[in-house]
Amino acid sequence: MFRRKQPTYTAPVDERGRKAVIDIREISKVYTMGDIEVHALRGVSLRVYEGEFISIMGPSGSGKSTMMHILGALDQPTSGEYYLDGVNVADLKDNELARIRNRKIGFVFQSFNLLKRTPALRQVELPMIYGGGGERRKRAKAALDAVGLGNRLDHLPSELSGGQQQRVAIARAIVNNPAILLADEPTGNLDSRSGTEVLKIFQELNREQGKTTIFVTHDAFIARHTDRVIMLRDGVVVADAKVPQPLIAGEAERPSEAAELEEIFKSTYYGGEKKEYN
Numbered sequence: 001m002f003r004r005k006q007p008t009y010t011a012p013v014d015e016r017g018r019k020a021v022i023d024i025r026e027i028s029k030v031y032t033m034g035d036i037e038v039h040a041l042r043g044v045s046l047r048v049y050e051g052e053f054i055s056i057m058g059p060s061g062s063g064k065s066t067m068m069h070i071l072g073a074l075d076q077p078t079s080g081e082y083y084l085d086g087v088n089v090a091d092l093k094d095n096e097l098a099r100i101r102n103r104k105i106g107f108v109f110q111s112f113n114l115l116k117r118t119p120a121l122r123q124v125e126l127p128m129i130y131g132g133g134g135e136r137r138k139r140a141k142a143a144l145d146a147v148g149l150g151n152r153l154d155h156l157p158s159e160l161s162g163g164q165q166q167r168v169a170i171a172r173a174i175v176n177n178p179a180i181l182l183a184d185e186p187t188g189n190l191d192s193r194s195g196t197e198v199l200k201i202f203q204e205l206n207r208e209q210g211k212t213t214i215f216v217t218h219d220a221f222i223a224r225h226t227d228r229v230i231m232l233r234d235g236v237v238v239a240d241a242k243v244p245q246p247l248i249a250g251e252a253e254r255p256s257e258a259a260e261l262e263e264i265f266k267s268t269y270y271g272g273e274k275k276e277y278n
């Protein structure tokens with residue numbers, strides 16, 4: 001039977017020779033609600049290279065969560081292409097999509113998404129895709145150790161602080177050893193001290209284990225702890241810039257909000273490659 005030949009895909013590399021693990025091209029997403037169409041993304045292209053730590057910023061409704069869902073293969077775009085570690089996501093069937101998601105991606109949400117009546121250790125064992133009972137327990141415990149919760153294995157979410165609950169969620173996200181971590185406002189529900197703890201864990205996972213990390217935040221101070229900031233506005237990328245000297249979590253003093261915003265806007269809106277914003 002005649003089959004159209006698929007063009008072969010070669011992942012682009014950056015100036016340091018790192019491969020693009022996420023490569024989206026002209027992605028759009030339209031939500032249809034009755035007669036109304038909501039254009040949540042309008043042609044977004046983005047390459048994320050191995051080992052990068054990126055934050056995504058932008059006003060409410062600008063499309064950040066929509067983009068994270070697509071990047072996490074939780075949802076398909078309306079049009080455009082998405083290559084995840086060299087694989088064309090559009091070609092995948094639902095079960096293949098679930099499989100690639102389990103193996104390659106760890107997702108952390110703003111609201112923790114933990115099961116109410118389940119102890120920490122069990123929460124982390126649940127998504128595990130290989131290993132028998134003993135092995136699963138061992139790996140889940142190691143993941144909880146890595147986020148500093150080795151002494152809270154039997155605690156229910158209601159017996160943990162917000163920051164600790166989010167750390168359980170991070171342990172759950174890393175237990176399958178994914179190469180990519182996606183976090184949608186993981187510090188959004190936390191006070192600033194717990195937020196810093198959570199940020200510190202992401203920074204360590206990125207720097208020490210090389211996990212490629214994409215982090216949505218409304219907080220310019222947090223964004224300055226990442227290597228690169230992407231700004232979305234009305235479903236398009238309006239700025240994409242490297243952070244000149246990323247801060248180390250817990251070391252830098254938080255400046256006033258006004259000074260912080262000015263700093264991040266100066267460097268990303270005016271210092272980046274894209275200058276459409278005015």
Ligand SMILES: Nc1ncnc2c1ncn2[C@@H]1O[C@H](COP(=O)(O)OP(=O)(O)OP(=O)(O)O)[C@@H](O)[C@H]1O
Binds near residue numbers: 033058061
């Ligand atoms: N499931 C959906 N059905 C219909 N419209 C949606 C859906 N999800 C998001 N939208 C719309 O798409 C646009 C982008 O929403 P999205 O959640 O991506 O924004 P966001 O940047 O994450 O905002 P926030 O900072 O408030 O979380 C909004 O106008 C929103 O109302």
Ligand SMILES: [Mg+2]
Binds near residue numbers: 065
């Ligand atoms: Mg959102």
